[in-house]
Amino acid sequence: MTLSSTWRAVLLAGGRSSRMGTDKALLAWAGGTLLTHMHTTLLQAGAAQVVVSGDRPELGGVPDAEPGTGPMGALAQLAPRLQDGPWLVVPVDMPLLTPELMHALLSVDAACACVEDHPLPMALRLDADVRAVMDDIGIRPERERSLRALQQRLQCLYLSAPPWSAVLRNGNTPEDWAALRDKS
Template sequence: METTGTEPDPWTGVLLAGGRSSRMGRDKAHLAWRGQTLLAHACATLRTAGAANVIVSGHYPECAGIPDAEPGLGPLGGLASVVQAMPDGVLVVVPVDMPLLTPALLQLLASQDATACVAYRDHILPMRLRLDDRCRTAIARLVDDPAARRSLRALHEALGGEFIPAPTEHLAELVNCNTPQQWEAAAP
């Protein structure tokens, strides 16, 4: 993994929390995790990792969440809504349903220099994006084309993204909790 060896540029954490949570059967963002909601936990993890700012995708007035401009487009639709009003810069995008992520793993991802889009091998999230005109155009093309594969994986491909290996000691953090069974397995 190539890093600069210096402090990473300031970056913004983007928390994707606008999903329907249909497999979980209830809003994942409001699940209790170690004395707080999953939403609060994920925001705190991003801040501890060094995010200069945290933006939440989803209708969560308690944290100035940004609802999807066009519902039903999944994580890509949430990201598209968030980036509309953001300045250029580095984003670290995480889903609300990965409670085991640690600041160290996010810091490592944030410190990657190079490509427009970086994610850990075999995992599209968390993802580091360089938000600029090229990235905004790629997102808009995917969202606006009904025949397109509207996914973060398609965005990664459109940007010529890179997959990097996650350090072995952090692999267990890359677990999504989409179902009650996955939640029970991860919950403390």
């Protein structure tokens, strides 16, 4: 997938945040919330459109038709609404992501690209074949419905992790969040 002038992003912001104990998307970051920070970051990096996955009316979010299906279920539910072409899928809780990493992922010539040992962020080149795989995995039972299963089926290409380790931190737990805040 070569970096084109037009790419779009899905911002995953509809999870339960059960390990955090509070809605991660609404945590304070950089004078706003993680949700507003990540939305702005994606637009500033060059996304022509940011589709927010989750019940986030303030940013035109798309609520899950079937809640509780995890990131893969949410992505599969969104897929019919997304136009063909390059997409970057990003979680709301990775505020250190850089445009350099986003562009590196989008520049990989493949249907799917990630950083090794990190299911997100993920670049996808959406077309009918990728949608069919997403649909198939998205309706599977919980144990079989995962981003890793999607990446395996799409023969994802992986960037080496070491150059990106510092920006791939996320806040899933209060401890992760405290460490992340210390890095900001």
